[in-house]
Amino acid sequence: xxxxxxxxxxxxxxGVAYLYPFFTTYRGDPLQIANRLHFSxxxxxxxxxxxxLNPLWSAGxxxxxxxxxxFDSKSMPKPNLGINSTLPKTGRGIAPxxxxxxxxxxxxxxxxxxxxxxxxxxxxxxxVFIAEGYRAISRALEKGSVPEEVYFSPDWFLGENEPTLxxxxxxxxxxxxELTKIAFEKVAYRDRPEGILAVFNQWSHYLDELKLSNxxxxxxxxxxxxxxxxxxxxxSADAAxxxxxxxxxxVTDLFNPNVVRSSTGVLFSMPTVMxxxxxxxxxxTKNGIQTVATTPHTQTYHTEVDxxxxxxIVMGSEQFGLSETWLxxxxxxxxxxxxxxxxxxxxxxxxxxTLFEAVRQRNLAS
Numbered sequence: 001x002x003x004x005x006x007x008x009x010x011x012x013x014x015g016v017a018y019l020y021p022f023f024t025t026y027r028g029d030p031l032q033i034a035n036r037l038h039f040s041x042x043x044x045x046x047x048x049x050x051x052x053l054n055p056l057w058s059a060g061x062x063x064x065x066x067x068x069x070x071f072d073s074k075s076m077p078k079p080n081l082g083i084n085s086t087l088p089k090t091g092r093g094i095a096p097x098x099x100x101x102x103x104x105x106x107x108x109x110x111x112x113x114x115x116x117x118x119x120x121x122x123x124x125x126x127x128v129f130i131a132e133g134y135r136a137i138s139r140a141l142e143k144g145s146v147p148e149e150v151y152f153s154p155d156w157f158l159g160e161n162e163p164t165l166x167x168x169x170x171x172x173x174x175x176x177x178e179l180t181k182i183a184f185e186k187v188a189y190r191d192r193p194e195g196i197l198a199v200f201n202q203w204s205h206y207l208d209e210l211k212l213s214n215x216x217x218x219x220x221x222x223x224x225x226x227x228x229x230x231x232x233x234x235x236s237a238d239a240a241x242x243x244x245x246x247x248x249x250x251v252t253d254l255f256n257p258n259v260v261r262s263s264t265g266v267l268f269s270m271p272t273v274m275x276x277x278x279x280x281x282x283x284x285t286k287n288g289i290q291t292v293a294t295t296p297h298t299q300t301y302h303t304e305v306d307x308x309x310x311x312x313i314v315m316g317s318e319q320f321g322l323s324e325t326w327l328x329x330x331x332x333x334x335x336x337x338x339x340x341x342x343x344x345x346x347x348x349x350x351x352x353x354t355l356f357e358a359v360r361q362r363n364l365a366s
Contacts, residue, residue, distance in 0.1 A: 094154060094163055100176035103151075106186055110177065114151065114187040117199070120253050124202075129255035131265075132189050132197045134158070138165055139265030140200065146172045147198035153184035156195030165196070174198070189257045202255055205273045207283045210244045216289050217241065217362070218312040219355065222248045222277060222326060224347065225318050230254075231262025232348035233315070234270050240355035244271040248280050248326075251317070281329045284312055293322055293330035294354055296343045302334040307358040308365040315354075318347050 094100075103110060116122040117130050128148065131137055140147065150169045152162065170176050184193055212218075219237045224230045230252055237245050252259065254274060260267055284291060289310045294302070307313070314330060316322030321344075327333070336345060336353055344350065 094166070094178070097163075098166055098170055098176050098178075100152075100166075100178045102178045102180075103183055104180040106183060108183075110149075110151075111179075111183055111187055114197070114199075118189060118257060120256070123255055124253070127202045128199050129202055129260065130189070130197060130199055130257060131260045131267075132257070133194045133261070134162060134165060134196055136260060136263075136265040136268075137169070137196060137198050140198070140268040141165070141168055141172065143268045145200060145268045147174045147200050149177065149199040150174045150196065151177045151179055151184065151187065151198070152196045153179045153181055153193075154195060155181035156184055156188075156193045158194050162196055169198070190261070205244070205271050207246070207273055207275060207279065210271055210273070212243050212287070215308075215310040216287070216312075217243055217358065218246060218289065219244075219351070220246045220248060220280060220291070220312050220314040220326075221347075221351075222314065222322060223251050223317040223320075224315075225251045227252045227256040227258035228262045229318065229346070229348045230256075231259040231264075231267070233351050234259070234263040234272065235266045236348065236352040236355055238266040238270050240352075240359050242355065244273060246273045246275065246280055246312075248275060248277040250274050277323070277325050281325075290332065291326075291330040292332045292334050292354075293327055294335065294350060295322055295327065295333055296335050296338075298333040298335050300332075300334055301337055302354050302357050305332050305334040306361070308361050311358065313351075313354050313358060315347055315351050 105111070113122075114130065117126070117128065123129050131140060131147070137147070137150070147169060150166060152166055154162070166176060179187070184195060184197070187197060189197075217240075219233070219240075219242045221230065221233055224233065224247065230247070234245055247254065254267070254272055263270075287310070289312050291312045291314050292302075292305055292307060293314050294316070314322060314326050316326070334354070336350060338344070345353065
């Protein structure tokens, strides 16, 4: 396989090129000419197969490309199809290869439903959520989470690995849908879509099901308000190697698109429990796990608190910090030293600092 500019440059010098996107075939004839040519005006590399057959369709490319590493639709040599020549119509992009239904109408019921899934009530009613982007979906598949549906648009792809990911999702049981560029822009949550979006079933984890290390290492987040912070907290917890994240008295839901996005796919691998503070305190006491409350209202720095044993670090909400329930229940309190006027860090940043102090101590102890 060659990138399109290089492949065209090679064959243009010989006077003829045959192109088919992503191994598409036409009416069962092996490797004959397939879909419409599709070029990018933003110099995005795209994968095309190049074959040599008896002429079914000749592009008549006799003008070599002077700069094969950069191209656009205006600088490409124009194909000479002849008066009666046509390109076979097999659908858009890579849909035929993947046996994907093509959706172009913004009024399609699936398009409308994907837009609704940005909101919590439709998500909870259908017990599903959306994950967008190559990294999140690939990590989901790696961890055994198979989407129910995958929507894609090659016009938005950023790299060359998306077709492989789509084929893997299909092989594992996902239903694929190809969207036009405008249709995908309609359903995408990101400002700059990556051209791939999946619908997953929701799940639940429970305290008594958690698998704890020896000694246990947990993170508790009370009433986190901003989805982006919760997703970043999950990502930090994964990096620090905690056993699980326990979200107490949650304000935002775990499957908010911004939680999924900012977790960069960690959501699919980090055990996360949504429960109440009282239930969590009872469970911690039963399992002999001590708690460290992070608060600016103490004189003890986080580096001075022993976090080498069975421990749960407790972080409070962005606006109010920890509740009296947790401040009274925790055996230890700690604060991060602040040299400037601010008396606290963003909760996601404070979580990262505190977690990795615990990691430092535990590594030294072991």
